[in-house]
Amino acid sequence: MPPLPALGKALLRLVFPQTCAHCQEDLPGSRTDPLCEACAKLLAPAEPPFCSRCGDRVGASRTHCRPCSKRLFACGLIRPAFYYGGAAASLVHAFKYRGRGDAARFCGRRMAEGLGRSPELRGFDRVVPVPLHPSRLRERGYNQALLLAEEVASASGKPVSDLLVRRVATKPQWNLARGQRSANLAGAFMARDGLPAGAKVLLIDDVCTTSATLEECAKALKAAGAASVHALVFARQSLKGER
Numbered sequence: 001m002p003p004l005p006a007l008g009k010a011l012l013r014l015v016f017p018q019t020c021a022h023c024q025e026d027l028p029g030s031r032t033d034p035l036c037e038a039c040a041k042l043l044a045p046a047e048p049p050f051c052s053r054c055g056d057r058v059g060a061s062r063t064h065c066r067p068c069s070k071r072l073f074a075c076g077l078i079r080p081a082f083y084y085g086g087a088a089a090s091l092v093h094a095f096k097y098r099g100r101g102d103a104a105r106f107c108g109r110r111m112a113e114g115l116g117r118s119p120e121l122r123g124f125d126r127v128v129p130v131p132l133h134p135s136r137l138r139e140r141g142y143n144q145a146l147l148l149a150e151e152v153a154s155a156s157g158k159p160v161s162d163l164l165v166r167r168v169a170t171k172p173q174w175n176l177a178r179g180q181r182s183a184n185l186a187g188a189f190m191a192r193d194g195l196p197a198g199a200k201v202l203l204i205d206d207v208c209t210t211s212a213t214l215e216e217c218a219k220a221l222k223a224a225g226a227a228s229v230h231a232l233v234f235a236r237q238s239l240k241g242e243r
């Protein structure tokens with residue numbers, strides 16, 4: 001006989017069947033993933049050619065996107081597990097807007113697999129999630145980046161340090177012009193005490209669009225003593241026309 005919590009969960013699934021986060025078909029009670037078998041096959045890992053710094057798509061003849069070829073960043077490398085769209089976008093919607101924390105944990109496990117494809121990210125000793133503003137955290141009930149970070153940390157045997165704080169509730173980045181994005185975020189993050197000096201951080205977020213959030217988080221972590229900051233994100237979204 002299954003233990004009581006598991007039994008409760010199984011009964012709940014009978015009354016309210018879990019649906020696939022992408023096609024919305026009911027999932028068999030035995031399936032623990034948030035995608036049905038067919039939709040899980042649609043998730044294709046991000047593969048080169050991409051910018052060797054920020055992971056955004058570039059033409060096969062280029063090693064860097066335009067912004068990355070022009071300057072240095074506090075956030076070293078950014079690697080996406082997937083590109084935004086299709087089943088990957090549905091998973092993001094599920095954990096951001098439909099309370100599917102299970103989808104975030106699933107994505108975190110896929111990100112941990114993505115680490116295996118990105119040996120250049122190895123060598124970190126701390127996993128740090130991008131924080132939510134407290135008002136957003138109350139609304140959603142969890143920080144999806146922390147759920148992702150916990151899965152990546154448990155797969156890699158490194159501790160999670162949930163020590164970044166978002167001081168201001170910033171406007172969504174996607175509807176701002178490029179020049180306004182860093183101004184919108186300037187000073188938005190700080191690191192609480194607790195980061196060992198010289199820490200090598202792997203920063204975790206769900207979606208990377210402009211990379212301005214990752215950059216501001218990396219600045220706060222470096223100000224707090226981090227020796228290096230690289231980032232792993234679940235999905236990379238391209239800003240059309242800017243690269």
Ligand SMILES: [Zn+2]
Pocket residue numbers: 020021022023024025035036037038039040
């Ligand atoms: Zn499906």
Ligand SMILES: [Zn+2]
Pocket residue numbers: 051052053054055056064065066067068069
């Ligand atoms: Zn780039």
